[in-house]
Amino acid sequence: MKQHHKLFDLTGKTIVVAGGAGQIGFAFCEILADAGASVVLADIDVEMAKDKLSELDGNLAEKITIEKLDVSSRASVTTFFEQLEATFGSLYGLVNCFHFKGNTRKLDTSSNFFADFENYPEEAWDMVHDVNLKGAFLMSQGVIPLFKKNKGGVIVNISSTYGKVSANKSIYGDSGINSPVAYGTSKAALINFTRYLATHLAEQNIRANCLSPGGVFNNQSEEFISNYTRLTPLGRMAKAEDYQGAILFLMSDASRYMTGANLIVDGGWTAW
Numbered sequence: 001m002k003q004h005h006k007l008f009d010l011t012g013k014t015i016v017v018a019g020g021a022g023q024i025g026f027a028f029c030e031i032l033a034d035a036g037a038s039v040v041l042a043d044i045d046v047e048m049a050k051d052k053l054s055e056l057d058g059n060l061a062e063k064i065t066i067e068k069l070d071v072s073s074r075a076s077v078t079t080f081f082e083q084l085e086a087t088f089g090s091l092y093g094l095v096n097c098f099h100f101k102g103n104t105r106k107l108d109t110s111s112n113f114f115a116d117f118e119n120y121p122e123e124a125w126d127m128v129h130d131v132n133l134k135g136a137f138l139m140s141q142g143v144i145p146l147f148k149k150n151k152g153g154v155i156v157n158i159s160s161t162y163g164k165v166s167a168n169k170s171i172y173g174d175s176g177i178n179s180p181v182a183y184g185t186s187k188a189a190l191i192n193f194t195r196y197l198a199t200h201l202a203e204q205n206i207r208a209n210c211l212s213p214g215g216v217f218n219n220q221s222e223e224f225i226s227n228y229t230r231l232t233p234l235g236r237m238a239k240a241e242d243y244q245g246a247i248l249f250l251m252s253d254a255s256r257y258m259t260g261a262n263l264i265v266d267g268g269w270t271a272w
């Protein structure tokens with residue numbers, strides 16, 4: 001095998017993609033399986049996962065197994081890792097790629113997730129942090145015994161450009177999908193949570209990095225897309241596949257000297 005292939009090779013490694021049924025998560029499952037990994041797609045919306053997997057090329061699909069998981073529930077996370085230990089024994093990687101947006105399938109403008117700051121409901125604030133932040137905490141804590149059996153591991157937390165800069169209120173118009181306060185606060189916290197993991201788990205040969213994507217095209221209004229595009233130096237919204245190179249890099253030996261970092265892949269959104 002050529003040297004550069006070896007760097008990115010994940011053959012024989014088991015990786016959990018939590019939130020793997022989503023737009024970005026599923027693209028991650030595909031590329032990690034393509035690189036040789038056994039992928040555990042864990043998600044609260046198992047039906048969506050099954051639908052997507054049924055449309056995937058058979059060779060890749062057979063490397064991906066689906067498990068039901070609610071990352072915001074300690075009981076669900078504990079059961080999930082117990083089952084994983086019984087099946088795989090150890091684990092190499094974990095991608096925390098979930099978020100609460102009121103509706104797992106679409107951008108639902110009637111959801112209180114999208115309420116403006118003045119009216120932001122405490123329940124929505126709690127729910128967003130329970131999933132986005134506590135979920136990453138429970139998953140990263142729960143995975144450690146399986147990483148120990150592997151003599152190390154790799155965690156990648158998926159944050160956002162909105163973990164680094166504020167949501168830009170000028171792009172939303174009347175779309176009703178204004179990125180809410182709780183999203184940005186949870187995503188910013190995830191970046192420093194990752195630094196904590198990196199500095200406190202390095203001696204156990206565990207690396208932790210963040211990947212911060214920019215906005216993915218998801219049938220938003222023309223006005224929104226045009227506004228987003230105008231503020232993006234590369235001149236378009238992302239496709240979920242645009243992040244496959246970054247996850248492969250962060251999960252593999254190609255990034256073996258990297259920990260505690262936040263890799264921003266956003267078409268240049270945060271560059272000006």
Ligand SMILES: NC(=O)c1ccc[n+]([C@@H]2O[C@H](COP(=O)([O-])OP(=O)(O)OC[C@H]3O[C@@H](n4cnc5c(N)ncnc54)[C@H](O)[C@@H]3O)[C@@H](O)[C@H]2O)c1
Pocket residue numbers: 018019020021022023024025042043044045048069070071072096097098099100101104131158159160161212213214215216217
């Ligand atoms: N799509 C974007 O424009 C964008 C931009 C920047 C960052 N991100 C981040 O990327 C990640 C993935 O985003 P996406 O666009 O694929 O989102 P998505 O909504 O398509 O997928 C999120 C997935 O998380 C799952 N999920 C929700 N609550 C869960 C829970 N309690 N337990 C387990 N799974 C749960 C959903 O079922 C869904 O499959 C998120 O962390 C998001 O914040 C997305």
